[in-house]
Amino acid sequence: MSLLEVEDLEVYYETDEGPAQAVDGVSFSLEAGENLGIVGESGCGKTTLAKALIGILPNEGYVNAGRIEFKGDDLTEMSDSERRRLKWEEISMIAQSAMNSLDPVYTIREQIVEAIETHRPGTGRVESTEIVTEMFELVGLDPDRADDYPHQFSGGMRQRAMIAMALALEPSLILADEPTTALDVIMQDQILKRISQIQDEIQSSMLVITHDVSVVAETCDRVLVMYAGKVAEEGPVEEIFNQPYHPYTIGLKRAFPNIRQPEQDLLSIKGYPPELVDPPTGCRFAARCPMATDRCREEEPKAHRINGLRSYCHYAEDIDTELRPHADRSETWNQTEAAQQAGGD
Numbered sequence: 001m002s003l004l005e006v007e008d009l010e011v012y013y014e015t016d017e018g019p020a021q022a023v024d025g026v027s028f029s030l031e032a033g034e035n036l037g038i039v040g041e042s043g044c045g046k047t048t049l050a051k052a053l054i055g056i057l058p059n060e061g062y063v064n065a066g067r068i069e070f071k072g073d074d075l076t077e078m079s080d081s082e083r084r085r086l087k088w089e090e091i092s093m094i095a096q097s098a099m100n101s102l103d104p105v106y107t108i109r110e111q112i113v114e115a116i117e118t119h120r121p122g123t124g125r126v127e128s129t130e131i132v133t134e135m136f137e138l139v140g141l142d143p144d145r146a147d148d149y150p151h152q153f154s155g156g157m158r159q160r161a162m163i164a165m166a167l168a169l170e171p172s173l174i175l176a177d178e179p180t181t182a183l184d185v186i187m188q189d190q191i192l193k194r195i196s197q198i199q200d201e202i203q204s205s206m207l208v209i210t211h212d213v214s215v216v217a218e219t220c221d222r223v224l225v226m227y228a229g230k231v232a233e234e235g236p237v238e239e240i241f242n243q244p245y246h247p248y249t250i251g252l253k254r255a256f257p258n259i260r261q262p263e264q265d266l267l268s269i270k271g272y273p274p275e276l277v278d279p280p281t282g283c284r285f286a287a288r289c290p291m292a293t294d295r296c297r298e299e300e301p302k303a304h305r306i307n308g309l310r311s312y313c314h315y316a317e318d319i320d321t322e323l324r325p326h327a328d329r330s331e332t333w334n335q336t337e338a339a340q341q342a343g344g345d
């Protein structure tokens with residue numbers, strides 16, 4: 001049994017224009033001890049997916065269909081109180097901004113101790129205080145600062161404090177949503193290394209949600225690439241980044257600097273993701289894909305399994321022979337939209 005199994009998950013938001021299909025038919029699984037990265041541009045549904053997993057969708061958001069099985073129990077069928085019990089102890093979240101997750105009126109120590117005592121009622125004050133000291137040391141904070149309020153910490157320290165809090169109860173699953181985006185590059189690297197170290201010690205799994213493929217390359221075993229609410233491609237990190245089978249992954253990879261090929265031009269994928277209230281039929285990436293055909297615009301791609309990857313591109317099987325050389329060229333992605341349409345078929 002996998003630690004987490006998500007099947008055909010649909011998460012929608014009620015909007016004035018109708019339901020926005022922010023997560024649409026997403027399936028994946030996560031094994032114990034494994035790290036899975038979820039990547040994709042802003043708005044592709046990464047945070048919505050995480051919020052649905054931990055049960056913190058805003059009022060207008062709801063799970064429309066699908067299953068989220070954690071250790072064999074369906075989270076979508078649990079009551080709020082059952083889910084609250086799981087939070088921190090079994091599943092914890094490191095959010096994008098620590099400021100929004102830490103309570104400004106309590107010291108950091110009070111907040112961590114409160115989380116420990118709520119979930120482990122037998123834990124005495126001395127033991128909880130010891131856990132705080134240990135966690136502070138693990139994330140590289142001076143334990144003497146645990147009695148400070150969040151506003152007395154710098155941004156980087158707050159982020160570390162939140163990581164300490166998220167890991168204090170040794171959860172089986174950590175959801176890290178852009179855990180280091182607000183930090184400078186050196187701090188990002190240090191914090192990612194800390195998280196991986198602690199994770200090894202407490203043997204937990206992690207879902208790393210980010211738009212930055214280098215964060216995933218550094219921390220994850222597998223990657224799920226999302227585009228406009230759907231899975232574009234999924235597989236082991238090495239394979240996804242070395243030999244992807246979806247044009248979107250090829251484009252996304254080329255949009256970030258590659259230390260192995262520093263001479264390569266960075267490219268930007270032209271255009272914007274589609275509206276999610278009335279998404280296009282066919283492949284959601286078709287309008288921005290330089291290789292799209294009429295079939296892509298009409299028929300939704302199914303999963304193709306190749307080389308240990310799951311790719312949702314009609315032409316995944318042909319990528320090796322015909323499309324990859326084309327997709328690897330910057331000029332392919334620099335074409336104007338008119339040229340794409342003229343030459344697309």
Ligand SMILES: Nc1ncnc2c1ncn2[C@@H]1O[C@H](COP(=O)(O)OP(=O)(O)OP(=O)(O)O)[C@@H](O)[C@H]1O
Binds near residue numbers: 015048058061
């Ligand atoms: N409360 C909301 N009401 C309506 N639509 C929403 C709401 N929250 C998010 N959305 C929409 O759902 C889609 C997915 O958003 P989400 O924040 O999950 O994406 P994301 O990939 O995490 O983006 P980012 O990297 O910017 O956080 C977007 O189109 C967004 O506009």
